[in-house]
Amino acid sequence: MQKPKKVVLAYSGGLDTSIILKWLQTEYGCEVITFTADLGQGEELEPARKKAELMGIAPENIHIMDVREEFVRDFVFPMFRANALYEGLYLLGTSIARPLISKHLVELAHEHGADAVAHGATGKGNDQVRFELSAAALDPAIRVIAPWRLWDLTSRTKLLEFAEANQIPIAKDKRGEAPFSVDANLLHTSSEGKVLEDPAKEAPDFVLQRVTPPEQAPDKAEMVEITFERGDAVAINGKKMSPATILATLNDIGGKHGVGILDLVENRFVGMKSRGVYETPGGTILLEAHRGIEQITLDAGAGHLKDSIMPRYAELIYNGFWFSPEREALQALIDKTQEHVSGTVRVKLYKGSARTVARWSDHSLYSEAHVTFEEDAGAYDQKDAEGFIRLNGLRLRLIATRNARVAKKG
Numbered sequence: 001m002q003k004p005k006k007v008v009l010a011y012s013g014g015l016d017t018s019i020i021l022k023w024l025q026t027e028y029g030c031e032v033i034t035f036t037a038d039l040g041q042g043e044e045l046e047p048a049r050k051k052a053e054l055m056g057i058a059p060e061n062i063h064i065m066d067v068r069e070e071f072v073r074d075f076v077f078p079m080f081r082a083n084a085l086y087e088g089l090y091l092l093g094t095s096i097a098r099p100l101i102s103k104h105l106v107e108l109a110h111e112h113g114a115d116a117v118a119h120g121a122t123g124k125g126n127d128q129v130r131f132e133l134s135a136a137a138l139d140p141a142i143r144v145i146a147p148w149r150l151w152d153l154t155s156r157t158k159l160l161e162f163a164e165a166n167q168i169p170i171a172k173d174k175r176g177e178a179p180f181s182v183d184a185n186l187l188h189t190s191s192e193g194k195v196l197e198d199p200a201k202e203a204p205d206f207v208l209q210r211v212t213p214p215e216q217a218p219d220k221a222e223m224v225e226i227t228f229e230r231g232d233a234v235a236i237n238g239k240k241m242s243p244a245t246i247l248a249t250l251n252d253i254g255g256k257h258g259v260g261i262l263d264l265v266e267n268r269f270v271g272m273k274s275r276g277v278y279e280t281p282g283g284t285i286l287l288e289a290h291r292g293i294e295q296i297t298l299d300a301g302a303g304h305l306k307d308s309i310m311p312r313y314a315e316l317i318y319n320g321f322w323f324s325p326e327r328e329a330l331q332a333l334i335d336k337t338q339e340h341v342s343g344t345v346r347v348k349l350y351k352g353s354a355r356t357v358a359r360w361s362d363h364s365l366y367s368e369a370h371v372t373f374e375e376d377a378g379a380y381d382q383k384d385a386e387g388f389i390r391l392n393g394l395r396l397r398l399i400a401t402r403n404a405r406v407a408k409k410g
Contacts, residue, residue, distance in 0.1 A: 006114035013048025040186025072243035093188025102134030130320035137323035214258030214352030231338030254281025292356035
């Protein structure tokens with residue numbers, strides 16, 4: 001295959017992507033453009049610029065972008081309208097970030113006239129699929145380079161030898177075996193590998209990056225009120241905030257109270273099972289609150305239909321099909337259900353739990369007059385239930401009659 005002339009690299013500034021940067025230069029002799037996304041991972045990103053410059057990248061080819069608002073507004077919030085959970089538990093924090101990174105890689109490739117993009121995902125994980133399916137959907141002609149599937153740097157020792165031979169700075173803690181691997185953004189922190197590889201062993205507390213262990217959380221509960229408009233959070237405790245600020249604020253509050261820790265053995269799209277520890281404090285509160293406001297504003301038929309498609313929707317995101325027509329079709333249905341999902345929810349946080357305790361809305365379908373145990377002033381005629389039950393029981397009675405007849409003859 002012809003060598004690429006220009007490559008846009010998803011670049012974190014860490015050791016692995018710095019090695020990839022140099023490998024692209026030495027293997028292909030190509031020009032490299034770096035893209036570093038500020039997704040709210042909580043790290044200083046300017047060192048990535050300095051490191052890229054140190055490795056010969058021209059300043060105009062180094063792109064560091066703050067995409068936090070775009071991430072939450074255009075990716076996280078639409079996903080949360082669906083109450084999406086992969087395998088019933090995982091809030092898809094890593095999965096939902098990859099299509100956004102891919103979008104900017106492809107846009108920068110067009111801007112610079114590059115003929116390829118590159119990523120640092122390994123051949124064992126899901127991220128390679130997410131990056132490459134997204135790129136294919138956005139530009140079918142773009143070439144994607146995945147060095148982990150191409151090079152012979154198959155061990156940590158070989159990576160370090162390559163780095164030393166090419167004068168790539170190595171942080172001291174990288175010379176030993178890291179205890180585990182961490183990926184973070186504004187929605188979550190994901191920890192995998194090493195001390196977490198045996199699912200029979202409890203994860204040590206030092207794995208936690210963002211959430212206080214529940215046993216060490218405050219002894220006093222805290223209430224937080226979240227206001228929604230058309231399915232999206234718009235305010236906390238009555239104060240309007242931007243999408244990214246809302247998620248960051250909920251992360252701080254939830255993390256303090258030990259909310260959002262998940263120890264999961266999941267099924268990767270590539271076929272293997274993997275164990276990870278996820279910390280999603282703000283997302284856990286947001287999901288609970290969104291469910292709370294839907295309880296009073298969403299019609300039963302629409303809500304049950306929405307719940308029935310949620311696993312498929314979540315699987316599409318997990319497997320890298322964010323830009324697929326089926327995800328977009330499901331999104332249109334989900335967004336239609338959110339037209340009246342507006343109001344406020346009060347959530348109680350206490351030692352790892354986030355629990356809805358109150359909810360109210362001008363769009364509420366809840367009628368106290370109909371459900372009261374006191375006099376209902378004629379709002380509901382209980383005699384109507386008899387015919388309702390009789391009609392719904394008709395087919396059951398017919399089946400039972402048939403079965404009794406057949407048994408008698410048999």
